[in-house]
Amino acid sequence: MSTANTSASSDGKSHVHHHAHHFDSAEHEYNAAKFGTWTFLVTEILMFGGLFVGYILYHERFPEMFKAGATFLDWKMGALNTIVLLFSSLTMALSIYYMQHDNKKMTLINLYVTLACACIFMVVKYFEYTHKLHLGIGPGNYFQPHGHGEEVQRALGFLKDYPNIGMYFSFYFCMTGLHGSHVLIGMGLIIWLIRRTHRNEFSSKYYTAIECVGLFWHLVDLIWIYLFPLLYLVG
Amino acid sequence: MASGGAHDHHIIPLKIYFRVIAILMFLTVVTVAASRVDFGVMNTVIAMLIASVKAGLVLAFFMHLKYDDKMYTVAFGTSVFFLLVLYFFAWVDFYTRFIHTGIVQ
């Protein structure tokens, strides 16, 4: 029961994609894969959404405390990360565009750039986290500012006015942490795509995996689009 | 179903992608600028509205929802709807228990 779909990619090498036997055709499999990915995104929205709901509820209850906590977030780093992720969404979409035109080289370039953007994002995140943790600004019970400097003094001051300020950082670390772990997972998936693209496994006739990983990557971007203003700007 | 492969898939032209990213960058600037102005209780609402416009663009164009099977939009919309249900009823409880009774900071 051969279910082959042969095509040549732009460098002349041909490959074959066999769709799974329980589908009628490659197109059938593609539609199922896409719908499955969207259904998966639904579960991610509900999972992250729970954190957002918690955040918004407590924000309404402790507005001053949240504002105080947000002063420790650098909006410039957040904005940089926003731009980086938005740009990576573009390159992710472009990698699909180019594979739809059998352009393996441009697909790879865009996948690599997407990966690089993800790395930049994680590096910025790393600096943000280590800076805070170094000063003892951690989640919940780990909000124990120590050391010198203006930020520590401010933190200690806020601790007196808002004894539960640790909760703000619980949300900060949980939400950005869960998001960051998804960035890492996305990076892994993109590396997988890069390997498969190098091996000529994709063509204009078959690029389902790139499309599905792309959808996941855009979701990661979507979550950040909401995280950035909520955490960094509104406070 | 014909094994025509992916030939029949809609391809978004490059210039639309570039227009979208330009608008997204612009809206990011707007987001930051808007945060400088104090709209009082509307601060969060306005920030979320701008974010939703950006999200809408990512969904419609980068994620192809505008051109795809409507079922995907229904799936996505359903998830947002029920998330709002979680928020709404929990908020009703929080509001009538804390805010309305004045147990706020």
Next chain:
Amino acid sequence: MASGAHDPNLNYLNWEKGLWSWLTTLDHKRIGIMYMISVMCFFALGGTFAMLIRWELFSVGKTIMDAKQYNQAMTFHGAIMVFMVIIPGIPAFLGNFIMPMQIGAKDVAFPRLNLASWYCLMAGAAVAFISLIYNGADTGWTFYTPYSITTQNGTIWLVTGAFIIGFSSILTGLNFIVTVHKLRAPGMSFWRMPLFVWALYSTAILQVLATPVLAITLALLVAERLLGVGIFDPKLGGDPVLFQHFFWFYSHPAVYIMILPAMGVVSELIATFSQKTIFGYKAIALSSIGIAAVSFFVWGHHMFVSGQSEFAGILFSFITMLVGVPTAIKTFNWVATMYKGSIRFDSPMLYAMGFIFLFTIGGVTGIMLAVVGVDVHFHDTYFVVAHFHYVMVGGTLMAIMGGIYYWMPKMFGRMVNETWARISFVLVFVGFNVTFFPQFILGAMGMPRRYYDYLPEYESLNRISSMGAWTIGVGFLVALGVILHAIKRGKIAGPNPWNAKTLEWTAPSPPPHENFHVQPVVTAGPYEYR
């Protein structure tokens, strides 16, 4: 992977041999059987805890365990039954096996994901059982904060296990949604799908929308214990009631994950054993979707006395009563189907009729509890315990039993011994009522639930209840014997011993690896008897 050009001796069970071929299978039928074995083992374990609980409660004062052990036993009983038996029970076992065949498909949309779901269940169960080293948890299966934040260490393992098991449910739901949308045979429109498929589809929507919220809730609980994040801890301004909001946002739809597939099975059984078209097919189909939708708006009825505001309570109470409507529609339609039908009282039908009777009691007492003024008295009493056992055991478990006996010929090519199957039904049905009806009375008399000990005036009803429990135990042991005997030595069955009209009965019994030798083309509805 063809099972050898239609060799009639080869089927999904024997075309590939060896344990490894099972553990790496992508065949939805084999995965269904693996779930069957797992769920039955978990049921035996959860049931053992139930027997121990009823033994302890046989007499006032300490009987066989102390208070802490009792709390641990009742937590394990609940957690095992909810997460490892009743939620996966029908969808992952019967659903996996039968649903793709009922829509004329060769498999589910994502077979590898299907296998991964089973491994998630097993891995999650393993993690949950590690908690036994630490004596498990004593919080009840609901893990309410703040107690669950501070209590014994086994709690983290049990919570993490439940978290992992949740992914099993999510992946199954995802798979079924795509399968129903994309893999129906030519001619099978949505309005020609069997009602079991409608039920599983509605359940899958719940699994996909609700379970992720449980995931984040349990993850936050673990973060509370490890990092003191304070989201549910009053010490940091957190609200323990918020934990309950998040928890029940999942757990209320979860009870519909438990019952909707059961109702789907009952629809199949009633139609087949009345040899009549189901009455009100569209109403039943849409009522499944309706129940799924409304289930998301009512979770606060678990929290009437927890501290949520009065206003929220009234709102939830009102909406909860609406959910009785689509449920009643189903019940009336089943009875109307039987009217003037050609009824056979084979064991699957006995279980289906038992379901209607017991589930009605369970459902109606649920509406009683929905009334917030009434619930203030009944909350956390044995009235609630009786209510949910009537719907979960009297409902779902009866449907599982009916489904097993009904589809036994298809799955294993064998018929069960009807005499002993009926004996198992009588033991379970009578035992069940003897166990749980007194509990309604105990609850009304004020006996609290989850209590290790009780006042002397409750003792005689508790003794009756315990004796009923042991009768159920015997009934299920008999049922186990019936099933095992049938698999090994049951009368050989043909493709369609019940003269049913859904697609799975057009395939050989047991089916070949690819389900159908020729792709079915559907030209009629699923219950066209006359």
